[in-house]
Amino acid sequence: xxxxxxxxxxxxxxxxYQVYPRSFQDTTGDGSGDLKGITERIxxxxxxxxxxxWLSPFFxxxxxxxxxDVSDYRAVDPMFGTMEDFxxxxxxxxxxxxxxxxxxxxxxxxxxxxxxxESRADRTNAKADWYVWADAKPDGTAxxxxxxxxxxxxxxxxxxxxxxxxxxFLASQPDLNFHNxxxxxxxxxxxxxxxxxxxxGFRLDTVNYYVHDRWLRANPPLAEAVAGTITETNPxxxxxxxFDKTQPENLDFLKRFRSLLNQYEDRASVGExxxxxxxxxxxxAYTGGNERLNMxxxxxxxxxQFSAAHIRGCVEAYEKHVAGGWVCWxxxxxxxxxxxxxxxxxxxxxxxxxxxxxxxxxxxxxxxxLYQGExxxxxxxxxxxxxxxxxxxxRFWPGFKGRDGCRTPMVWETDKPNAGFSGGKPWLPxxxxxxxxxxxxxxxEATSVLSRYRAVLGLRKRHASLGRGTIAxxxxxxxxxxxxxxxxxxxxICVFNFxxxxxxWTLPSGTLVFDEIELPERSAKLEGLAIRLQPLGCFMGRxx
Numbered sequence: 012x013x014x015x016x017x018x019x020x021x022x023x024x025x026x027x028y029q030v031y032p033r034s035f036q037d038t039t040g041d042g043s044g045d046l047k048g049i050t051e052r053i054x055x056x057x058x059x060x061x062x063x064x065w066l067s068p069f070f071x072x073x074x075x076x077x078x079x080d081v082s083d084y085r086a087v088d089p090m091f092g093t094m095e096d097f098x099x100x101x102x103x104x105x106x107x108x109x110x111x112x113x114x115x116x117x118x119x120x121x122x123x124x125x126x127x128x129e130s131r132a133d134r135t136n137a138k139a140d141w142y143v144w145a146d147a148k149p150d151g152t153a154x155x156x157x158x159x160x161x162x163x164x165x166x167x168x169x170x171x172x173x174x175x176x177x178x179x180f181l182a183s184q185p186d187l188n189f190h191n192x193x194x195x196x197x198x199x200x201x202x203x204x205x206x207x208x209x210x211x212g213f214r215l216d217t218v219n220y221y222v223h224d225r226w227l228r229a230n231p232p233l234a235e236a237v238a239g240t241i242t243e244t245n246p247x248x249x250x251x252x253x254f255d256k257t258q259p260e261n262l263d264f265l266k267r268f269r270s271l272l273n274q275y276e277d278r279a280s281v282g283e284x285x286x287x288x289x290x291x292x293x294x295x296a297y298t299g300g301n302e303r304l305n306m307x308x309x310x311x312x313x314x315x316q317f318s319a320a321h322i323r324g325c326v327e328a329y330e331k332h333v334a335g336g337w338v339c340w341x342x343x344x345x346x347x348x349x350x351x352x353x354x355x356x357x358x359x360x361x362x363x364x365x366x367x368x369x370x371x372x373x374x375x376x377x378x379x380x381l382y383q384g385e386x387x388x389x390x391x392x393x394x395x396x397x398x399x400x401x402x403x404x405x406r407f408w409p410g411f412k413g414r415d416g417c418r419t420p421m422v423w424e425t426d427k428p429n430a431g432f433s434g435g436k437p438w439l440p441x442x443x444x445x446x447x448x449x450x451x452x453x454x455x456e457a458t459s460v461l462s463r464y465r466a467v468l469g470l471r472k473r474h475a476s477l478g479r480g481t482i483a484x485x486x487x488x489x490x491x492x493x494x495x496x497x498x499x500x501x502x503x504i505c506v507f508n509f510x511x512x513x514x515x516w517t518l519p520s521g522t523l524v525f526d527e528i529e530l531p532e533r534s535a536k537l538e539g540l541a542i543r544l545q546p547l548g549c550f551m552g553r554x555x
Contacts, residue, residue: 017276017277018277019276019277021062021063021110021277021279022063022110022212022279022281022305022306022337022378023305023306023337023378023478023479024377024378024475024477024478024479025061025062025063025110025378025478026059026060026061026062026063026373026378026379026380026381026468026471026472027061027062027063027064027065027112027281027339027378027379027380027381028056028059028061028063028064028065028380028381028383029064029065029067029344029345029380029381029382029383030049030056030064030065030066030067030383031044031067031345031382031383031418032044032045032046032048032049032066032067032068032069032091033067033077033078033090033091033418033438034383034418034419034420034421034432034438034439035048035049035052035383035420035421036048036049036051036052036421036423036432037420037432037433037434037435037437038051040433040434040435041090041433041435042433042435042436042437042438043090043091043433043438044091044420044421044432044433045090045091045092045096046069046087046091046092046093046096046097046099046100047092047096047099047100049064049066049100050096050099050100050103052421052423053100053103053104053107053109054107055450056107056109057107057108057109058465059381059386059464059465059468060465060468060469060471060472061109061381061468062108062109062110063109063110063111063112063211063212064104064109064110064111064112065112065113065114065214065281065380066111066112066113066114067114067345068081068114068116069087069088069091069092069097069113070082070083070084070086070087070088070116071083071086071087071088071089072088072121073121073123073183074088074090075121075181075183075184075402076180076181076183076184076402077400077401077418079114079116079180079184079216080116080119080120080121080122080123080181080183080184081116081120081121081124082120082121082123082124082125083124084120084198084201084204085201085204097208098208098209101208101209101210102209105209110211110212110279111209111210111211111212112210112211112212112213112214112279112281113205113210113212113213113214114213114214114216115201115202115205115213115214115215115216116216116217117187117198117215117216117221118179118186118187118216118217118218118220118221119178119179119180119184119185119186119187119220120184120185120187121183121184122182122183122184122185123183126138126141126142126187126197127141127142127185129141130142130144131169131171131172131176132171132172133171133172134172134174140188140191141187141188141191141193141194142176142177142185142186142187142188143176143177143185143186143187143188143223144169144172144174144175144176144177145166145174145175145176145177145227146174146175147168147174147175153165153166153175154166154175154227155227155228155229155230156229156230156250157177157227157229157230157254157255158230158246158247158250159178159179159180159181159182159247160179160180160245160247160403161180161181161402161403161406162245162246162247162403162406162407165177165178165179165255166178167182167185177223179217179220179255179256181402186220186223187221189221189222189223189260189261189264190222190223190225190260195264195267199267199268199271202268202271203271206271206272206275206278211277211278211279212278212279212280212281212305213272213279213280213281214280214281214282214283215268215280215281215282215283215304216283217283217285218261218265218282218283218284218297218304218307219256219257219261219282219284219285219286219293219297220255220256220285221261221264222256222258222260222261222264223254223255223256223258224253224254224255224258227254228253228254229254230250230251230252230253230254230255231250231251231253232249232250232251233248233249233250233251236249236250244407244410244411245407245411248287251288252286252287256285256286257286257289257293262296262297262303265282265297265302265303265304266302266303268280268303268304269301269302269303269304279305279306280304280305280306281304281305281306281307281308281339281378281380282297282298282304282306282307282308283307283308283309284297284307284308284309285309285310286309290309290310290311291328291329291332291333292332293307294307294309294329294332294333294336294338295332295333295335295336297336298333298335298336298337298338299333299335299336300335305337306336306337306338306339306377306378307336307337307338307339308338308339308340308341308380309338310347311325312325312340312341312342313341313342313343313344313346313347313350314347314353315353315354317350317353317354317368317509318490318509319489319490319491319492319507319509320489322371322375322492323484323492323494326375326376326482326484327484329377330376330482337377337378338377338378339377339378339379339380340372340375340377340378340379340380341372341379341380341381341382342368342372342385343381343382343385343417344380344382344417345382345414345417345418346414346417347414347417348391348416348417349382349384349385349389349390349391349416349417350364350368350385351364351365351368351385351388351389351390352390352391353391354368356511359511361388361390362388362459362460363547364547365385365388365460365463366460366463366531366532366547367507367547367549369381369385369386369460369463369464369467369468370463370467370507370530370549371492371507371549373467373468373470373471373477374471374477374494374496374505374551375482376478376479376480376481376482376496378478381464382417383421384421384422386460386461386464387421387422387445387448387449387450387453387460387461388448388460389419389422389445389448390442390444390445391416391417392415392416392417392419392439392440392442392445393416393442394412394413394415394416394419394439394440396408396409398415398439398440399412399413399415400415400438400439401413401414401415401418415439418439419437419439419440419441419442419445420432420433420437420438420439420441421450422441422445422446422448422449422450423449423450423451424449424450424451425446425447425449425451425452429441430445430446430449431449431451448460457531458531458532462531463531463532466530466531467530467531470528470530470551474496474501474503474528475498475499475501476496476497476498476499476501476502476503477496477503479498480496480497480498480501480503481495481496481497481498482494482495482496483495483497485504485519487516487517488510488514488516490508490509490510490514491506491507491508491509491510491514491516491544492506492507492509493505493506493507493516495554501553502553502554502555503528503551503552503553503554504518504522504524504550504551504552504553504554505549505550505551506535506542506544506549506550506551507544507548507549507550508535508544508545508546508547508548508549509547510546511546511547512546513543513544513545513546513548514543514544514548515538515541515542515543515544516541516542516543516544517540517541518540518541518542522554522555523554523555524537524552524553524554525552525553525554525555526552526553527550527551527552528551528552528553530549530550530551534547534548534549534550535548535549535550537550537552
């Protein structure tokens with residue numbers, strides 16, 4: 012690549028499209044998506060106007076947690092195809108101008124990984140210290156009170172070593188010991204393997220879970236738990252996780268990771284931060300300067316709250332505390348209820364919420380991530396208990412129904428069996444209501460959700476101020492989110508009406524809109540020194 016063609020900052024302000032391989036496109040008829048299927052559908056992804064794709068895990072795995080339990084970091088699981096299929100996918104993505112980001116699950120492996128099988132054999136083998144082992148208390152109970160995200164203790168007894176091993180998730184996902192330099196070296200070698208195959212970046216799963224407290228100190232309870240005011244389904248959320256994750260030593264490993272990436276041209280990283288009470292400080296530490304991650308995303312906008320005040324509060328907090336770092340915003344992913352279902356009100360149009368939400372997301376400062384199917388306005392699927400595949404949902408049913416509802420297969424062609432996803436029985440059922448939202452139905456429809464996605468992502472690409480420019484919020488009506496975006500000589504005003512009623516919003520004193528930027532399905536009108544916004548209306552214009 013020539014120096015002129017290089018763009019080391021491609022990730023800053025980019026739009027990433029997340030692909031969940033098992034549910035994207037099946038080419039073999041076994042009911043599960045594969046790498047060849049993604050390659051076949053690259054044109055759809057590129058047509059949205061995104062810059063990169065993120066592939067959820069496709070590595071060799073027993074699939075206890077849908078591939079987030081890796082048994083070989085350097086192999087493609089046969090259910091997804093071959094290494095040649097992966098290379099072809101990368102080549103086709105690059106041909107379409109798309110960067111390829113792959114998931115790296117470094118905090119834990121599968122219990123079927125050769126490393127763990129050797130580690131658990133006895134206490135003296137070469138990999139005896141590669142995982143987090145600890146003796147039982149004198150009464151035989153676990154070393155401390157740490158809990159698994161997926162329920163129960165974070166410690167599992169091993170009858171051969173006669174010790175407990177730590178697992179933040181399933182018992183079949185033992186945690187690697189990052190206090191051991193050999194472990195870090197081995198994981199970085201695996202990362203190098205994929206860099207050499209041409210991947211452009213990494214999404215680091217549970218990036219703040221890598222390092223645990225050396226002294227295994229117990230976590231204190233949350234104040235709300237002590238007061239008896241907490242109502243969470245999962246007991247994991249009753250603790251303040253001071254010692255089982257987000258340890259300071261993690262920063263040293265991230266420096267090593269960044270140093271490796273810097274040996275290659277134009278590579279980037281995005282970390283998933285799951286830190287209930289310290290996300291701001293964690294993202295600031297992980298992305299500040301140029302020594303660690305390029306960017307992080309959290310769960311701030313992946314919850315039930317959807318209001319002008321909430322979005323403004325989240326963005327302003329990050330602008331203040333993460334001034335030297337970079338954030339990636341998302342409304343949906345493979346772990347949460349799809350956002351149109353989270354935010355729609357009773358009797359309301361799902362499409363209206365989908366169009367409103369993507370217009371907001373496209374105008375936020377930072378990079379943004381889309382999850383497959385949201386461009387079709389897909390809703391959360393209702394999955395019967397007998398059809399569940401997610402161990403998290405099976406464990407906490409019915410208080411929590413798991414993540415399968417957002418992982419159902421993509422719908423491509425409304426008149427084909429299984430909506431064009433597979434010739435066989437899909438691994439998860441395809442909801443009937445999704446079929447009518449298939450991509451072929453929406454492709455040429457000017458008022459479809461798919462058309463809105465393409466239009467607003469095109470706007471974001473044409474206006475540099477939307478991706479990388481500064482953001483300054485404007486005070487006003489309670490249900491109106493308004494802000495300026497500015498870069499170089501361009502200054503834009505973006506206004507969004509969260510109310511389900513029409514609103515007349517007065518422009519700030521001294522603000523002159525000289526050019527209204529037309530949005531699809533116009534839902535706002537400039538009237539002198541005010542803007543009349545329809546329910547869920549959006550306005551964008553250039554100002555002096």
